Amino acid sequence: MMKSKSLYHGHRFPAAVVSCAVRWHFRFQLSLRDIQELLFERDVVVSHETVRRWCDKFGARFAHRVKAARCKPGSNWHLDEMFVTLRGEAYLLWRAVDEHGAELDILLQKRRDKAAAKRFFKHVLQSCPVPRKIVTDQLRSYPAAKAEIPELAGVKHVFVKAAARVNNRAKNSHQPTRERERRMRGFRDPKRTQDFLSSFGLIRQHFALKRHLLRASLYRKQLAARFAAWHAFTELSQNPSTAF
Template identity: 85%
Template sequence: MKKSKSLYHGHRFPPAVISCAVRWYFRFQLRLRDIEELLFEREVVVTYETIRCWCDKFGKGFAQRVKATRCKPGSIGHLDEMFVSLRGEPYLLWRAVDEHGVELDILVQKRRDKAAAKRFFKRVLRSNPVPRKIVTDQLRSYPAAKAEIPELAKVKHVFVKAAARSNNRAGDSRQPTRERERRMRGFRSPKRTQKGLSCFGPIRQHFALKRHLLPAALYRKQLAARFVAWCEFAELTQNPSTVF
């Protein structure tokens, strides 16, 4: 029987080091140079450009494995759009979360019209079940796009006023993205922003448990289980803490 190649085939650094660097980047509000310094403290000499390559190569795969194993999303979808500046040009980051705040999908687009809303609806439906209800602001692009998608024909559509802060589930969930934007001193290209934030959401939420709702012992137990799952996602055969 032919043995399959390792996920890290061709890399001279141990898998634990690579997976740890990728996890730090997408889990915490760290820059590439911050991770370079953290690894150097642990006697691992690697440049920030190498870490960038690791994140580009492994981030998407890790995020997909996280999404594939997480619980089924809730039946209510909260959709909204937020403005981001890419090299001084305004873009819209379309976002969808369920009633628990779990990010379903994102899409960076230039426009805010019916075609953009329809494109986003289809993207969300490709990787998530049809919701029972969707909650949006009063942007007219949403109902116009929804009317042309057969899967959403019988889905209840609830409108809220943005000024009333009724759609807090979607509004609150964008805070980590804003923090990420400030830490990186703004995003650059639409392609890199889409790729980076698509990995950032699932990986961050995999470890970001609702600590304020859990007793300390239960929180540590669940967090330990998340680390065990991460070792499976990253195909690690040893605990990363034993490498450093």
């Protein structure tokens, strides 16, 4: 029986270095050059372009494994959309989260009409079961698109006023994206933005525990479990700290 190739086959740097660089990029507000400097401090000489290629290649793979391994999503969808500017052109980032704030899916689109809402519903259904309830603002595109999707036609739909802050679960989920947008001085290419944000939300949330609700000992225990899971996702056979 032939042994399958390593995930990092053909890469000059060890898996621990690549995994650590990718995690830093999606978990923290660090630029590619920041990561280059942190690696240099650890005697790893690599260019920021190499870090970018690592993130492009491995980010989506790791995020997919994180999503596959996490708990079953909640039965309530909270949907909202936010404007982002890419090279001076306005786009809409559609986002779905469950009642616990876990990101279900995102989709970057040019429009805010029924066709865009329908496309987003179908996109979320590809990876999530049919919900029990959908919560949205009063955008008319949502009910019009929902009525044309058989799986969602009978699902309860709750409308809230955006100004009433009732849909804070979805509104608050935009904050990390806004922070990252400012740190990166804006997004640029639509495809790269979609790819980055699809991985960013999942990897960030994997480590972003609700620390204020946990005792210090329990927080450390849960964080250690998240790191152990990350090592499995990234196929690490040793503690990354020993690789530097």
